[in-house]
Amino acid sequence: MSENHTNRGQSPDRSRSSLQGDCENCFGLCCVALPFAKSADFAFDKNGGQPCHHLRADSRCSIHDSLRQQNFRGCTVYDCFGAGQKVSQVTFSGKDWRQDKQSAKQMFDVFPIMWHLHELLWYVSEALALPASRPIHYELRKALDETERLTFLSAGSLSKVDVASHRAEVNTLLLRTSELVRGEALRQQKNSPKSQKTFGRGADLIGAKLKGTDLRGVNLRGAYLIAADLRGADLRMADLIGADLRDTNISGADLSESLFLTQAQINAAKGDRHTKLPAALTRPAHWSKA
Known part of the structure; x- marks a missing residue:
């Protein structure tokens, strides 16, 4: 775990x-x-x-x-x-x-x-x-x-x-x-200049450059995040149900409180020892140890 x-x-x-x-x-x-x-x-x-x-x-x-x-x-x-x-x-x-x-x-x-x-x-x-x-x-x-x-x-x-x-x-x-x-997350984010709240269900974010982005509380249901760069991004309380995370780089990202995240999604992504996961999910063995 x-x-x-x-x-x-x-x-x-x-x-x-x-x-x-x-x-x-x-x-x-x-x-x-x-x-x-x-x-x-x-x-x-x-x-x-x-x-x-x-x-x-x-x-x-x-x-x-x-x-x-x-x-x-x-x-x-x-x-x-x-x-x-x-x-x-x-x-x-x-x-x-x-x-x-x-x-x-x-x-x-x-x-x-x-x-x-x-x-x-x-x-x-x-x-x-x-x-x-x-x-x-x-x-x-x-x-x-x-x-x-x-x-x-x-x-x-x-x-x-x-x-x-x-x-x-x-x-x-x-x-x-x-x-x-x-x-609740978005209420906390009112004064965050880095916040990105414009994404919606099924958003096409293939290959998107979102390194270090504050994505707390964002709706990413069914989003296409294939090969996107989410290194160091804050995804707490973001809804990721059905999001396609194949080859998504989540190294150093915070998904500790992401909504509806599954082991299959994590297994398909690329992370490292700094990636924060929900307690119910396991860090994949093939992830970078760096």
Whole structure:
């Protein structure tokens, strides 16, 4: 875990500890169920439902320690939010897709659905831990309960869940949470001459030069920050949900209180030992030690 800590409030969060991938209790579902195309992130094409060439019989990756060196960077930035072990051990009661061919396709079909639900659990759990979200805690808890209920449905029922509709409902609450948190941040920023508040959802900031910029409380939801220079930038209380941080340089940046940041986003970025992360996230091993 990161050594960085925030001053966020504590929540009786009962689910976030299970929202981390546990490959020991998964049947390599991400290596089978998901498709990928030959690119800078993957060395070859693979169809959904087709096991990766490197997946061993024990559900382990044969090149796990050298994925980046063998052109499988895409695998190193993936995070299932614990959906893999949930489908493997709960939805299918520990039945390996190799041993139960009849249920294999259904297992592969429900895995992405579970992934979306677990991602929402991650976001809602974070929202509940934020003091500024107290005015909507009741609604957030209802959303957490309902999302968690869906994750325990049978495979057949799970496959019929309208994830897009449920996600839209939850996102309304996440947006409200963002507004509450960022509103406070922006009030604190009124007299900051370096503050940048003009960015919005889906902003095109590919390759942007934002070194040292004060971005506290900025809305960067879904922003394209690919290869942007955010070295030393202050991103506390900035909303980064869905932001594309591939090759974004966040060396020395402060993301300790950034909103809705995930491990996958951090894994895709470039940082160093001076980068400040939320306590729930881990500093990637491939980051610079300088």
